[in-house]
Amino acid sequence: MPKTLIHRKTALAIILTVQLMLAMDFLIVVVSLKNIQTDLGFTASGLSWIPNAFGLAFGGLLLLGGRLGDMIGQVKAFQTGLAIFVIASLTGGLAGSPEVLIIARILQGAGSALAAPSVLALISILARNEDEKNRGLSLFIAVSSVGASVGLILGGALTAFISWRWSLLINVPVGAIAFAAIRFIVPETIKTKGKVDFFGAFTGAFGSAALVFGFISAGENGWSSPVTIVSFCSAAVLFILFVWVESRIAEPLLKLSILKPKPRRGGLAVMAVIVGMHFAALFLILQYFQQVLGYNPLLAGCAYLPLTMTVFILSNFVPALLKRYGVRTLLITGSILVAVSLVGFSRLTGSSTYLGDVLLPLLLHSAGIALVFIPGSIVILENVADQDAGIASGVLQISQQIGGAVGIAAIISVYTANAHAQDFSSGLQAAFLIAAGIALMAAVIAMFSIPGKITKT
Structure with a gap:
């Protein structure tokens, strides 16, 4: 096998591993919230800042990260962001107070915001032709799609067998290896002159x-x-x-012309809505597993394994479905499936069971997510000039991160307003029915903003 091909495959593996690590980190500590509260003395309301501090910094700084990547070079931006992320992960893993952990989570988000936009740009650089570029994009989207649920599984396992701290500390060796290797494998990109x-x-x-x-x-x-x-x-x-x-x-920082195409605006809106409802569902169902079904962190994380596997498997078939049915059909179908799954979750009560009441909506939810993420990413990134690749990647990921943070906050606010003390399941019906209605809005947006002729993969 030619040495250049080995290097290309190695570089792609490193980049996708880092993308998985960044995608996991939004929710990886959620499964450990009870343990963190016990160890560090968080208040009940303060716990929500553990995922949200990361999401806010990540989503809020993504555009700046994309711009800096274009200006200083994508490899340097990737390495610098990764270094900040690794140092922050080490700090958070060793934190002895709530304040230190929250600051570490903010810095993790800031490092991710600098590294993440460079991921797609580097994937494009490694590709020798359009087919390789599309395969790399599909792998990127598949990894991003399953990242949150993989984080829940891995976080549960680390918490159960070692400590919640390793949900953060595991990033240190992985990130350090990626930091050291990437410079020797991928050449620096062309830098764009300008001001920040x-x-x-x-x-x-x-x-x-x-x-x-x-x-x-x-x-x-x-x-x-x-x-x-x-x-x-x-x-x-x-x-x-x-x-x-x-x-x-x-x-x-953001060329507003990037948002001019109606299909791109529609794709961003659909992605933000569906990711928001997806993260809200993950967050609430995880609490249901632990507080109602009595699952420990490991079992709660593993309960999401059907979702992770289904999304990953179905993602392999989405390119063929795109060629046959087009982007709009898949976005509408996926959004409707997500809405139906949320209606299914709204029926959960204190006497529900995993196999009888959770598994079917979870599988429907997985199928809907798989049908939205790849088509949504394609319609957002289509026809973007090479010099705007970093910014376009930032726009895509900001729709996911801010959508996720807003989705969790909005649906949890509905849940809190309708829940009764000592009965966790009492607020689920209202929260998930509202979420289902919001997910249906994504289907309507796709119907009227995405032309049926877009089928590029």
Whole structure:
């Protein structure tokens, strides 16, 4: 086998491993929340910041990460982000207080925001032709699709057999090896000269944070709370400022022209909605496994194995389905399947069982996710100029990260408003029915924004 081919395959394996690690980290510690609370003394409300601190920093800084990757080179951006992520993982794994862990999670998100946009760019560089590029994209999407549920399984196993701390510490050796190897395998990319739009980075990041914080506050303090109202108003003002600035400066963080194609805007909306409802379902069902069915962290994580395997297997068939039915049909079908699965979850009670009541909706949910993620990513990334690859990747992933954070916060706020003390399942019906309605909105968006002729894979 030619040496260059060995290097190309090795580099692709390293890059996809890092992508899996980054995708897992949003929810990998969720299965360990009870253990973390016991060890570090978190308050009940403070626990929600463990996943959300990561998601907010990741989603809020992705555009800046994509821009920096174009300017300093994708390999350097990948390495720098990975270094920050590894140091933050070590800090979080050794944390002795809630404050240190939350700061570490923010830094993990910041490192991920710098490294993640470079992943797709490096996959494109490694490909020798369009077919290899599409295969690499399919692998990237498959890994990203199963990352959250794999994180729950791995986090449960590490918590059960070693300690919750290893949910973070495991990133250190993996990240260090990837950091050392990538420079010798992949040549640096062409750098784009220009200035960094720090004001756009500020308004975009803090606007996203204010939006998510508003939903978290709504769950804790109510929708009419001054904190909730101020958060949503601040988010609106910051987003308006972001768009205003980006439309007027010479070198914007986000070229608004990237959002001009209607299919791309529709794809971003569908991805944000479905990922949001997906993460919310993972979060709530995990709590159901532990608090109602009495599963330990390992069993709770393993209960998601059917979802992980189904998404990974079906992802291999999606390219063929795309050629036959097109992007729009798959997005609509997948969104409807997700909505139906959420209706199924809404029927869970204190006497429900895994095999009798959870497994079927879980499999339907898996099929829906598999049918949305690859077509959604394709329609978002199609016809993007090479020099905008980093920004386009950031836009795709920001729709997932912010969608996930907002989805969890919004649906948990509905759950909290309808749940009764000492009865965890009491709030599930309202939360999942609202989630199902939101997922159906994604199907409507796809129907009216995505043309049926888009079939590129």
